Amino acid sequence: MKMKLQRAPAGLPLVLALMVSLGIAGCQRRAPVNTQRSPVSSTEAIQLNNRGVAEMNRGKAAEALELFRQAWRRDSSLFPARLNEGIALLNTQQFDEAREVLLDATHRQPDSARAWYNLGILYRNTAQPDAAIEAFQQATRIDPGDADALYFMGQLNAQVMRYEQAITWYERCLALDGFHVSAEFGLARAYQLSGNDDAARKHLDRFDQLTQSKLGKPISLTYGEQGPYSTAEPVAGEATAPAQFGVRFSSAAEQSGLRFEPRMQPDHPDHILPLLGAGACFIDFDKDGRSDLLLLGGMRGVVLYRNAGGGQFTDVSERAGFNAAGITGETLECTEGD
Secondary structure (H helix, E strand, O other): OOOOOOOOOOOOOHHHHHHHHOOOEOOOOOOOOEOOOOOOOOHHHHHHHHHHHHHHHOOOHHHHHHHHHHHHHHOOOOHHHHHHHHHHHHHOOOHHHHHHHHHHHHHHOOOOHHHHHHHHHHHHHOOOHHHHHHHHHHHHHHOOOOHHHHHHHHHHHHHOOOHHHHHHHHHHHHHHOOOOHHHHHHHHHHHHHOOOHHHHHHHHHHHHHHHHHOOOOEOOOOOOOOOHHHOOOOEOOOOOOOOOOOOOOOOOHHHHOOOOOEOOOOOOOOOOHHHHOOEEEEEOOOOOOOOEEEEEEEOOEEEEEEEEEOOEEEEOHHHHOOOOOOOOOOOOOOOOOO
């Protein structure tokens, strides 16, 4: 009887099973930082580029794209700004423009593993496996120590039914990163499709072990979770951030109508909750579009403040039914849900 590799191991969430079946789980290295600063690279261009990297990390690829373009316009010698423009275009699914920019990046710096890697992702995402294989092969030539590029070589060769080549690339990946969940699953699948059920079962068992023990890190198709080279490239250098400025905070609780005294001492020597502090949730309990504030763990129990607008809050605990007669107990945390 032929075994089936489509099963999800016990305890593995459905989402993780889907992600792994698509070949998008593994372990991540820290993204490299470009330290080769051009002598004519302006501080302003570097700042714009690094602000763009920060926006990418916040999930704001469109805003990052404009910053990378500004950096490139100010300093056309700052290669990471041009490459990052392609990465931002890729992550906003502007594939035609992304291909043009990424190809330009590979021409400007043929030994940029990041440029070839992202070009490979683009070709993979646009169903061009042979072109993707050529791009990832360049990335592995430049950086043979990147396990994720080796994984994608295995995944793409399996996609075009070159199972022996896929097995070789998967094994090279696992030799570098023994916790690469996707490579384990992909290798099991490649062995199964090539008729070697014993080897397939061995690697499927290893896949089960990694997922159940959470030793392998699941990743998704979102930005930054397809290997360190899939991320935008920051640039190291002097004065890459704005000058320091002072920040001062002052309490506005009293003038806003917020009066809350946490319970600092337990009522009973066996009670630990008061020692853990107070909890809070922002909720819109009256559906007026403003965030109201629920506070727990205070001397008055549960307190609900309605946001009256203009930075003012009013106590509506009684109206909401908190601390009514017969309701006792200590509180620590809250969870908001719809």
